[in-house]
Amino acid sequence: MSDAVSPLAPKKQPRMPTVEGVRIATAQAGIKYKGRTDVVAMVFDEGTTVAGVFTRSKCPSAPVEFCRQNLPGGSARVLVVNSGNANAFTGKRGRETTSMTGEAAAKAAGCAQEEVFLASTGVIGEPLDAGKFSHLLAGMVETAEPALWGEAGKAIMTTDTYPKYATAKVMIGETEVTLNGIAKGAGMIAPDMATMLSFLATDAAIDAAVLQDLLSKGVGKTFNAVTVDSDTSTSDTLMLFATGAAAKRGAPRITDPKDARLSQFRRALNRMLKNLALQVVRDGEGARKQVEVTVTGAKSARSAKRVALSIANSPLVKTAVAGEDANWGRVVMAVGKAGEPADRDLLSIWFGDIRVAHQGERDPAYSETETSAYMKRDEIAVRVDLGLGRGKATVWTCDLTKEYVAINGDYRS
Amino acid sequence: MSDAVSPLAPKKQPRMPTVEGVRIATAQAGIKYKGRTDVVAMVFDEGTTVAGVFTRSKCPSAPVEFCRQNLPGGSARVLVVNSGNANAFTGKRGRETTSMTGEAAAKAAGCAQEEVFLASTGVIGEPLDAGKFSHLLAGMVETAEPALWGEAGKAIMTTDTYPKYATAKVMIGETEVTLNGIAKGAGMIAPDMATMLSFLATDAAIDAAVLQDLLSKGVGKTFNAVTVDSDTSTSDTLMLFATGAAAKRGAPRITDPKDARLSQFRRALNRMLKNLALQVVRDGEGARKQVEVTVTGAKSARSAKRVALSIANSPLVKTAVAGEDANWGRVVMAVGKAGEPADRDLLSIWFGDIRVAHQGERDPAYSETETSAYMKRDEIAVRVDLGLGRGKATVWTCDLTKEYVAINGDYRS
CATH class of the missing domain: 3.60.70.12 (L-amino peptidase D-ALA esterase/amidase)
Structure with missing residues (x-):
């Protein structure tokens, strides 16, 4: 295990006051x-x-x-x-x-x-x-x-x-x-x-x-x-x-x-x-990027959270973020596998403020250069609108890096 | 991407006959x-x-x-x-x-x-x-x-x-x-x-x-x-x-x-x-080991399959197998998170024929040396008995290696 502090650690720790009692x-x-x-x-x-x-x-x-x-x-x-x-x-x-x-x-x-x-x-x-x-x-x-x-x-x-x-x-x-x-x-x-x-x-x-x-x-x-x-x-x-x-x-x-x-x-x-x-x-093991996943337009808040967790837990989405790859196809995959109501032709997907997919197709204005630049950030926001209802949810995760595998594969040996 | 053939590839391919029609x-x-x-x-x-x-x-x-x-x-x-x-x-x-x-x-x-x-x-x-x-x-x-x-x-x-x-x-x-x-x-x-x-x-x-x-x-x-x-x-x-x-x-x-x-x-x-x-x-991406997960003693076959998939999909279990680490604690974790009926104190876990945990505790006869030797094999069998009923299921997966992250993180870049 490396002793390095996560690159996402807070720049500054608060001074903790006492709590009476x-x-x-x-x-x-x-x-x-x-x-x-x-x-x-x-x-x-x-x-x-x-x-x-x-x-x-x-x-x-x-x-x-x-x-x-x-x-x-x-x-x-x-x-x-x-x-x-x-x-x-x-x-x-x-x-x-x-x-x-x-x-x-x-x-x-x-x-x-x-x-x-x-x-x-x-x-x-x-x-x-x-x-x-x-x-x-x-x-x-x-x-x-x-x-x-x-x-x-x-x-x-x-x-x-x-x-x-x-x-x-x-x-x-x-x-x-x-x-x-x-x-x-x-x-x-x-x-x-x-x-x-x-x-x-x-x-x-x-x-x-x-x-x-x-x-x-x-x-x-x-x-x-x-x-x-x-x-x-x-x-x-x-x-x-x-x-x-x-x-x-x-x-x-x-x-x-x-x-x-x-x-x-x-x-x-x-x-x-x-x-x-x-x-x-x-401070997730091996984390190099924080990922915020927001799902809107779901049938319910519960449904939105399930879709959001399906995206946040997908190894393919997490490795794509680690590789700074705006791979929205994997986001579609993760929406599809969540088992919640979703209609491909109503889906829109954003990385940050950049809409990469709209109504079931790549956004006509999609720019690989612009999106790739965004993916280099420490904090990545993925937003998916399902276009079905008013349910929404946000969850947070980190990327999946080789360091994660090293920490968890090499630990006891 | 490496051009190497999976170490788990068949030693020999069958000669394919024709199919009339x-x-x-x-x-x-x-x-x-x-x-x-x-x-x-x-x-x-x-x-x-x-x-x-x-x-x-x-x-x-x-x-x-x-x-x-x-x-x-x-x-x-x-x-x-x-x-x-x-x-x-x-x-x-x-x-x-x-x-x-x-x-x-x-x-x-x-x-x-x-x-x-x-x-x-x-x-x-x-x-x-x-x-x-x-x-x-x-x-x-x-x-x-x-x-x-x-x-x-x-x-x-x-x-x-x-x-x-x-x-x-x-x-x-x-x-x-x-x-x-x-x-x-x-x-x-x-x-x-x-x-x-x-x-x-x-x-x-x-x-x-x-x-x-x-x-x-x-x-x-x-x-x-x-x-x-x-x-x-x-x-x-x-x-x-x-x-x-x-x-x-x-x-x-x-x-x-x-x-x-x-x-x-x-x-x-x-x-x-x-x-x-x-x-x-x-031929799973980066796979170096085949993992067979069998769950017996579940309330139903459906419940057994869910628990088996929870184990087979757990990144912590898969990285442990990659690291040749008989980490049965992670198997317990994966049973626990499956959301299916399970009683910690009835659980038994085997790696191959080696019983590593029994009735909610490490097996008294557990040998780290014997188990570690088993984990070096190409094909690992994990068996969990839940001790609740007669439901059983077997699923198969592969280990999670750094190569998986490399293939999926580096692909488009």
């Missing part, structure tokens, strides 16, 4: 990596609410099952994340590990086991020895401090080439609140370690049910609209914590998802989810 | 390629019946629509195939081309236009000028001879690295009949030219409806069970012609698909369809 500690447990941190504990003040969205895999990891079990309680006091081993497909021993870690974390934080959340990312199928880090948890909780968001973002990395951060300040009523987020790649990004993890926290005071509503609605056009190679991790985890600490400064407690005072927060949350999801795509 | 001609029309044949005409005796199966793409090519229109007539006198241009996504002009070619072919063969069948393979979206080869058809039909199956197999190639042939002789009643087949790659194999074409012919006397029944049932476990990269061509075409010439030698006319005298023929046909489909997989 959140303290963080990291540690080097040597689970797989040497000489770097691989465990994070996030400790939350009493009263912290929680929401989560998890992989749709039918074979989820043990930590995902653990979180799903605790989520209905709506209350969180500590989150423990390790990198290097996903604790996935580890059978009964996997459950023993989560229960042992959960117990140690609850004891360290002085809370109920139902208030503990866990995530693991790394190799699949290798037993994860909780003994490697559970003894560290008491010390970590004790020494945790608010200003370690930067460290947390690094400790959860696996094959990511850069840590992923986002932060925002917005008003809820008359009070400013903070929203922080970190993520790690993603898609299927990682060799054995296909996992997207993302954790957001705010000091706003928001009931768990409202928080879940915000998060569940937010993922559709963000984390659930990105794909690197169509492969789905057993461990994908996205969680949002709200400590409520801003209530001391006068922030209202939000108990109704329709509360108008949520509008700024909702927009900021959705922007942050999209920002983090795109950072994940831009 | 079929005459063949090839020509160099210079549609795209120089210095090689790119048009084939197959001329059939009066009374020839026909069956066909076509791409499921919602954006099929003009020749596919042309064939679909003529198929219900059940009668064929001439097939015209060109390589170099797929006449796909060419709008009204595409239909003008097929109708002009159909007219010229009907005139040349002295038949109705409803008895003409067409196929094109090559670049998508470029208008195909029928004038380039329609004037050749009269001469081709006149000079066509029975012994040119070898030439026909070569003339339909695009990025194939070897021509694909199969032949068999079987008894129908007391009479021996011949069955010949040719194919070209396939899957999404080809750069711009993603197309699988295959044409079979026999001198047996079989009604069109029976022929269609045989072919439609035969594709499920053969051509519809292979995948190179999950991409579906706009032009996939599989046709079976029966001239009935063997009737003169006493072969009975088969008018009922349940006729017991068909059993040898049915088996030979199914074997040939599988043989040709596998030749196509083994």
